Amino acid sequence: MMKSNELDTVVVLGHINPDGDAAGSVMGIAHYIGVNYPEYQVFPYLADTIDKGPKLQVRQDKKFDPFEKPDLQGKRFATVICDTATLARLSGREFYEASVASIVIDHHASNEGYGDRNYTKVSEACAVNVFYSLNQDDLKKAAEAEEYPNAADYIYLGIVHDTNAFQRADESIMKAATKLLELGVDHRRIIQTRQIDTLEDLEKRADILKNAIRVLDGKVAYVCINKEEKVKKNISYEEIHPISSILRDCADIELGFTMYEEEPDRWRCSFRSDGKWLDVNELITPFGGGGHAGAAGLRKRTGDMEELRSQILERVKKLRAEKCFT
Ligand SMILES: [Mn+2]
Incomplete structure (x- = not known):
């Protein structure tokens, strides 16, 4: 879609009041594109009403500041939208409305089916669907990035949060998690984003x-x-x-x-x-x-x-x- 529409810019969006799954999916995809498609400009955007735990991880990001709205006046771009069932719950909806092409990845049964391509599969976490829709070799490349957090760390964050630390996990979720650990994810570090109560x-x-x-x-x-x-x-x-x-x-x-x-x-x-x-x-x-x-x-x-x-x-x-x- 980027090629056929002659685009070089993509905005990645999630739902309002982002939780670990929205943040993990959006940032995971942004890092994945950043590593594997350096010819494209990527702008993840997240509302700053994000949950406390995931915010701890996003704030350590050295590549992206998703709390800053990109200025894309007069530019043509694509959007990727994660974990958002309805347009009413989309944060940064103006980007979706103005985008030339769009892909939706979601796991809500209530997804409205919007977007040029809509990949909605009911599962425990959007991040699981993100994991299985990415090219595994390219994900490996993205996970080899030295910095924390990288694409794998973010996808793991999403899975950890939406499954309530694997309380609601099944075989495909555990397989995805194991694969991410093999790619270098530090479970103990990411689980800390859930231990935030005083x-x-x-x-x-x-x-x-x-x-x-x-x-x-x-x-x-x-x-x-x-x-x-x-x-x-x-x-x-x-x-x-x-x-x-x-x-x-x-x-x-x-x-x-x-x-x-x-x-x-x-x-x-x-x-x-x-x-x-x-x-x-x-x-x-x-x-x-x-x-x-x-x-x-x-x-x-x-x-x-x-x-x-x-x-x-x-x-x-x-x-x-x-x-x-x-
Ligand atoms: Mn979710």
Whole structure:
């Protein structure tokens, strides 16, 4: 596509509020192109609202500063977009709109199918799909780059973060990870990007968890933080974000979710299950959200959060009843 469109510039993009997988996929591809296609100019771009752990790694990058927006006024270029299911969630969307050619690599079941080429395969991490779509000899070349982090380090970062440090790994993920270790990735160094909690963080988390409410025979647990509580207890979205996974991972809980009033009457909600007891993507699609079977999100404007919550819980009951019946 670069050749047929006579392009020499490519911008690599990911989703808003980038996590380890978005950052790892975007930066991995940027480094891969940088090493193997030196004739092309590469600009990875990431929103600076990136998660704390991955930011530690990206900040050590000697080749790229992805937090700076490239100036491409009047230039023709291509885009590669990673880990982004919908255009509404794309960070740097103006680059995609202005690009002459585009490739999308994603792992969300809810991907809209946008882009000139769309490689979406449902898997645990976009970075796994990136790994398997790259030429393995060229990836080896990119991994031979002396500097840290290189393409292999970034792809490994993405896999580590989206699988929750291999908790949700399968054979193809472990094979990819082993291959990356063979290419020189230092597991211990990258796993440090997940150990970022201070004692104060844990105490605050304990305080939030004390307010969890259990419903539906105790199998569902949730935490709601309205704007008053948010201000009173000084709770940021970053602090509420891991709570749904923590609840879901409890041995006696099947579905965990959080509702957080990020702006007056605008609720940001996060849903986690094992993907089998309940498909949370299926659960919240009718409300305008989406994601994966085991992890999905929803942003909703409503002045009546309790009504929204009871509608969601009603749908949980309905989907569970259907499941038990079939
Ligand atoms: Mn992802």
